[in-house]
Amino acid sequence: MTPVRVGIIGGGIVGPVAAILLKQQGYDPVIFERNDTRSEAGIGLGIQRNGLLVLQRIPGLVESLAGHTLDYFHFYSTLAEDSGVLGQLDGPKRRREQTGVGTIGIRRSVLQLALISAAERAGVEIRWGHHLNTLEQTEDGVTLSFANGARETVSFVVGCDGLHSDTRKALFGEERADYTGLTQTGGFAPMPEQYRGTSTAISVFGDGLPVDETTMSWAVTAREPEAKETWRAMDDAAAEDFKRASPVAQWDHGAGELVRNGVNVTKYGLYDRPELPTWHKGRVVLIGDAAHPTSPHLGQGANQAFEDAGALADLLAAHAPAAEPTTTAALEAAFQELEAARIPRTTFLVKRAREQGETRVVHGVPACVERNEFYRKLLADEALMRQWFAA
Known part of the structure; x- marks a missing residue:
């Protein structure tokens, strides 16, 4: 048949x-x-346990992915009036140790190439x-x-x-x-020294996501006028303007270093349907x-x-x-x-x-302190975390 x-x-x-x-x-x-042809667009992705369980149904795929294990998630505040660590999570590490499946960070373009190659090996025609x-x-x-x-x-x-x-x-x-009022600007940068040799993703109300042993992808969310989603990297002049003007470039906890050293910088609006x-x-x-x-x-x-x-x-x-x-x-x-x-x-x-x-993109000291307290409470309560994220 x-x-x-x-x-x-x-x-x-x-x-x-x-x-x-x-x-x-x-x-x-x-x-x-x-x-x-396949796209080089996009920055980093975190493939979490639920996604990896599906990818494991493709023989040999997960083992071949050139990603980076993410065992820990650290959250920081750079607000002068309320700075420091908001919370540290080791849930991905515990799930990896208990079940053999955790979370990995990977470049989107690397993941797409791996998936396209796996489809071709399986005999899938691509037009x-x-x-x-x-x-x-x-x-x-x-x-x-x-x-x-x-x-x-x-x-x-x-x-x-x-x-x-x-x-x-x-x-x-x-x-x-519908434009949500938020943009993301992101790229790749050498991993800050303080995170080398670790399996840690950071959130400084921007994000740092390891995608290999020496590189992090990063993204900054901002509330600003609409930016169309072209997924094309900025030209060099626009990227340098962003890195020079962005307040995030002065943040600590490694966030500013990532932005200042960013390459393949892309900006896009976030939309709802x-x-x-x-x-x-x-x-x-x-x-x-x-x-x-x-x-x-x-x-x-x-x-x-x-x-x-x-x-x-x-x-x-x-x-x-x-x-x-x-x-x-x-x-x-x-x-x-x-x-x-x-x-x-x-x-x-x-x-x-x-x-x-x-919640993340708020302005003014009282609103930022309120946000920080929300995250401290959330990150300290694993049951609340599971409820919040439906994990």
């Missing part, structure tokens, strides 16, 4: 994972990516330069039309194409992407940021996308096995069960991430 053809829209972080998991079940997935224009559904398939004139008919479609999802637009029409009551229509389903875009302040964007991919693969195995004719009714049963399981969790975490961003 000819394998069931599946269209995966988006070859960033989650698309290759979804494709590999479906390939393992006997489907014939093909990835359609709008870019002409670069395919920007989705429209999709037309029939009783037994979906015809995809692309900006380059190509057309392809598949059995069903998984939209993994991020915040500016063309799949989402094709299903539900144009939507406004309306919450979707459903992620699918007929034979097409959305996962990851296409379904539930999130700000980065919990570090759960990629991890929740991986959870989506794992859950979708499991539900398709139960409702629409690759060896059987794939009916719309079977697909919708899988998609509806996916939504029932995933929408409550992702909605909670999207809201928490937004709250984290708003």
